[in-house]
Amino acid sequence: MRKATLKIPPSLCLKCRGGKLLCGLTYCPIAVNLMTKSALKRTDRVRRISGSSPPTVFVGRYGYPKINVYPSSPPKSGDTSIYETSSRWLDLPLEEFLSMRLSLLRGSMPVEVGRAADPDYLFQTIQLMALSNKPVEVDIDLEKPLNVSEVLLDEHASPMGPSSPMKSLVADVEGIPKEIERVYYDTDFKAAPAMQDLYKRGIEVDKISRVLSIGALGEKKSRKIVPTRWSITAADKNISDFIVDQIKDFPTIDKFLAFKREVPGNLFMAILTPSNWIYEWGESWFPGSTWNQWGSQAEVEIDHEGYNGRTTYPDIGGCYYSTRLAVAEHFRRIGRSGGAITWREIYPSFNLPVGVWFVRENMRRLFLQKPAEFDSIDEALRYLEPNMKVPVRKWISGSYVYPTLRYNNLDRFFDLK
Structure with a gap:
């Protein structure tokens, strides 16, 4: 199958000159080409x-x-x-x-x-x-x-x-932090607790994944070099596991908290729920976006876990754990626990893979905003619905958290348009 290509009329480029993004992309391909060549x-x-x-x-x-x-x-x-x-x-x-x-x-x-x-x-x-x-x-x-x-x-x-x-x-080489130097030379310190120790001491997750990838953590006989894409997910998962275990002992939030963040080519959404830990991450890729080049409609994929987590790698990929980390960090910051529905819509103008950092950092910023508070999950969904391009019913038809809350009578059910 031939890959979809984007043809931009030269007349449009002359009108835009890289400043208005009239082509609909989230970046100017001419500017990227010129800057990279330079x-x-x-x-x-x-x-x-x-x-x-x-x-x-x-x-x-x-x-x-x-x-x-x-x-x-x-x-x-x-x-x-x-x-x-x-x-x-x-x-x-x-x-x-x-x-x-x-x-x-x-x-x-x-x-x-x-x-x-x-x-x-x-x-x-x-x-x-x-x-x-x-x-x-x-x-x-x-x-x-x-x-x-x-x-x-x-x-x-x-x-x-x-x-x-x-x-x-x-x-x-100079300037190795003492926290990292200590775990590097401690060849009896297992990799998982070493990552958690570094995080507790203020080392950012990006740095932790790099230290893991180069084989600088763990017991000496077990140390291995880890491909970068694996180490990124391993760090996000390990550290979010650690935080989720902590927040399970915190008091539960008493409202449904809704968050939304729009950036070029993307909509990020979250609903935190007054429940035990339960979590899902969903993505909807529109035709022409990075991973839906040839489709005719938006494709929705959702992965989830219950209170005890999951034992298999999520089909949806590494963004599941980068978002999970952002959710867990927010609950710990406010000293509360709960569940989380987290969704992302990706539009045709976003057509380059840039890495899971993009999701992690956008979700972190989303949770720095003041949430809208509601008594029901349906009210929270109605709050988010005007920003969605995917019908809300399509989202909830693939959701795990929504029907679980309804089944457990944690929320009243209202018909949604």
């Missing part, structure tokens, strides 16, 4: 990457258990920390974010996942680089020039620029 100029012949790594180390998954590790850097020096600080990315225009991330140039090195248990000098240098809290000056010699037409766009990981096999790496 960031990557002359790199197609470059055999050395020199710059300040934020730090960034990407771990691939193909060929597991022999995979590729990619120490990365933009071709610039200075404070590049924003390249790896997802909490700041929502404040950037999408064009600037994409250009920034696609300018991260990658040197690749094949490695067995078990190398983490007994790292040689080069791999330990990459590990220490990933642990740093400050940009790391690097010089990466490449075996052949970068292919600037090959970039990384992934459902889980953030976009990244081109790569080439690495011959050598020199890194000036």
